[in-house]
Amino acid sequence: MIWTLALELAYWQQTAIKLVVVALVIPTGAIILGYVFLMKMMSFMQSRLGPMEAGPYGTLQLLADGVKFLQKEDVFPRRADRYVFALAPVVVLMSTFLLYVVLPVGPDAVVSGLDAGLFFALAAASLSVIGVLMAGWGSANKYALMGGMRAAGQLIAYELPLVLAAIGVVIQAGTLDLNKIVLAQANGELFGWGGMGFPYILTQFVGFAIFLVAVQAELTQPPFDMPVAESEIVGGYQVEYTGFRFLFFFMGEFGTAFAFAGIASVLFLGGWYVPGLDPTSGWFNLIGPFVMFIKIMAVSALIFWFRFTFPRLREDQLQKLAWKVLIPLALLNIVVTGVVKVLV
Amino acid sequence: MTVLGVLVAQNIAFGVIAAIMVFAALRLVTTRNVVHAALFLVVVLGGVAALFLLMGAEFVGITQILVYIGAVVVLFLFGIMLTRTRIGNEEGTDHPRRLPAVLAAALVATITIYAVVTGFGDAELPADTRTTTAEVADSIFSTYIVPFEAVSVLLLAALIGAIVIARRN
Numbered sequence: 001m002i003w004t005l006a007l008e009l010a011y012w013q014q015t016a017i018k019l020v021v022v023a024l025v026i027p028t029g030a031i032i033l034g035y036v037f038l039m040k041m042m043s044f045m046q047s048r049l050g051p052m053e054a055g056p057y058g059t060l061q062l063l064a065d066g067v068k069f070l071q072k073e074d075v076f077p078r079r080a081d082r083y084v085f086a087l088a089p090v091v092v093l094m095s096t097f098l099l100y101v102v103l104p105v106g107p108d109a110v111v112s113g114l115d116a117g118l119f120f121a122l123a124a125a126s127l128s129v130i131g132v133l134m135a136g137w138g139s140a141n142k143y144a145l146m147g148g149m150r151a152a153g154q155l156i157a158y159e160l161p162l163v164l165a166a167i168g169v170v171i172q173a174g175t176l177d178l179n180k181i182v183l184a185q186a187n188g189e190l191f192g193w194g195g196m197g198f199p200y201i202l203t204q205f206v207g208f209a210i211f212l213v214a215v216q217a218e219l220t221q222p223p224f225d226m227p228v229a230e231s232e233i234v235g236g237y238q239v240e241y242t243g244f245r246f247l248f249f250f251m252g253e254f255g256t257a258f259a260f261a262g263i264a265s266v267l268f269l270g271g272w273y274v275p276g277l278d279p280t281s282g283w284f285n286l287i288g289p290f291v292m293f294i295k296i297m298a299v300s301a302l303i304f305w306f307r308f309t310f311p312r313l314r315e316d317q318l319q320k321l322a323w324k325v326l327i328p329l330a331l332l333n334i335v336v337t338g339v340v341k342v343l344v
Numbered sequence: 345m346t347v348l349g350v351l352v353a354q355n356i357a358f359g360v361i362a363a364i365m366v367f368a369a370l371r372l373v374t375t376r377n378v379v380h381a382a383l384f385l386v387v388v389l390g391g392v393a394a395l396f397l398l399m400g401a402e403f404v405g406i407t408q409i410l411v412y413i414g415a416v417v418v419l420f421l422f423g424i425m426l427t428r429t430r431i432g433n434e435e436g437t438d439h440p441r442r443l444p445a446v447l448a449a450a451l452v453a454t455i456t457i458y459a460v461v462t463g464f465g466d467a468e469l470p471a472d473t474r475t476t477t478a479e480v481a482d483s484i485f486s487t488y489i490v491p492f493e494a495v496s497v498l499l500l501a502a503l504i505g506a507i508v509i510a511r512r513n
Contacts (some may be wrong), residue, residue, distance in 0.1 A: 114402060116403050119403070120406050123409040126413070127414060129414065129419070130386060137379055137484065155418075156419075159414070159415075
């Protein structure tokens with residue numbers, strides 16, 4: 001960023017700019033994903049048009065929805081625990097914010113390029129469970145509590161495959177720093193030919209698949225949406241939330257989807273790098289965000305495609321899939337990657 | 345920024361984090377609601393992680409978040425909410441034997457303070473205490489490999505023991 005603006009900014013100025021950018025990216029990303037996939041793609045898959053009234057092709061529908069949410073009365077259930085109830089959506093959104101701290105969109109265009117960046121992102125993602133449990137318990141509602149319980153069991157079970165799937169990439173790249181993972185892929189060679197780098201999806205396809213399934217479960221999206229299953233427990237932990245507090249949950253879910261799609265593109269698709277250019281060039285600070293946006297949309301399309309086309313799993317099937325299929329597969333992937341890494 | 349050899353920003357941050365942690369720790373033992381106690385524990389553990397990050401111990405700080413907040417406290421909350429889910433003040437959060445509890449707490453505090461004071465005394469930390477993940481990994485898997493593996497086996501034994509006890513019925 002400093003390179004493109006050709007001026008030297010103080011630490012607090014840089015920090016302020018980064019905070020504003022992240023605070024803008026989360027709602028924008030959430031709205032783009034919500035409109036393009038949740039409203040339009042799902043509608044087309046179901047042979048209907050979706051929103052058409054607000055703005056051209058209904059593009060302003062979510063803005064209208066957002067304004068509607070902000071106008072609503074701030075309702076507390078009478079027997080709810082006010083503080084816990086009010087703080088829960090904030091905790092969920094905080095976890096989303098922390099995810100963006102380490103997500104790189106260029107060689108220098110990152111909020112904080114931590115040495116253990118990937119580890120930090122996975123730890124930050126695990127914080128949202130606390131918020132979900134707070135919402136479930138603080139609402140003083142049976143269905144909310146059941147939803148919170150289901151969510152906690154599910155998020156704990158699927159955190160393991162999420163972490164284990166990423167380890168294959170870490171072994172191959174030899175670093176936890178997300179920017180160095182991008183560079184390792186940019187400098188990689190395909191059978192001695194370095195023309196397009198080496199995106200890790202070629203060798204870590206199993207890891208990529210497990211990662212996407214686990215992300216789907218972490219987001220509590222169908223087919224893993226038992227915590228909010230409207231036909232069983234009428235919305236789960238979100239049942240008592242209206243207005244801007246519900247908006248927080250919505251932004252948390254879609255903002256996290258956007259961030260996880262970004263992390264998946266960094267780990268498996270080469271991040272902000274495009275073949276043919278010098279990966280250390282400062283130009284990547286300018287084109288990197290656009291490259292990342294395209295890759296994020298591609299990965300999100302996959303995530304939401306699953307969301308709209310698979311029926312909901314049962315609670316025991318969900319746990320079985322995590323513990324008996326995904327975790328053993330991910331462990332096997334780690335073993336094979338480690339052996340190959342040592343031998344080659 | 346350093347004034348008279350003291351890192352100003354770090355010291356202010358330490359003071360703020362420490363004050364939040366002390367407040368949360370006091371509320372943790374005085375609150376009359378078990379779920380609130382668990383949530384204050386989250387604040388205390390988050391403060392510990394923040395202190396680790398402040399010291400440049402990135403990997404340890406993140407592990408603190410992932411393991412303690414993301415897993416241990418979540419299991420606490422899960423257990424509490426499954427068994428006792430009342431909102432508001434609860435009966436029986438106090439224990440009648442206060443004196444032994446005070447003695448035990450005082451003993452632990454004395455030992456900890458004594459160990460820190462005799463161990464470090466007036467020694468000052470170097471200005472840059474940052475450690476990378478690679479350094480942590482290298483020391484665990486070379487110098488400290490035997491204690492590390494011993495602790496791993498111990499944890500595995502505890503895990504199996506817990507399953508055996510739980511499955512007896």
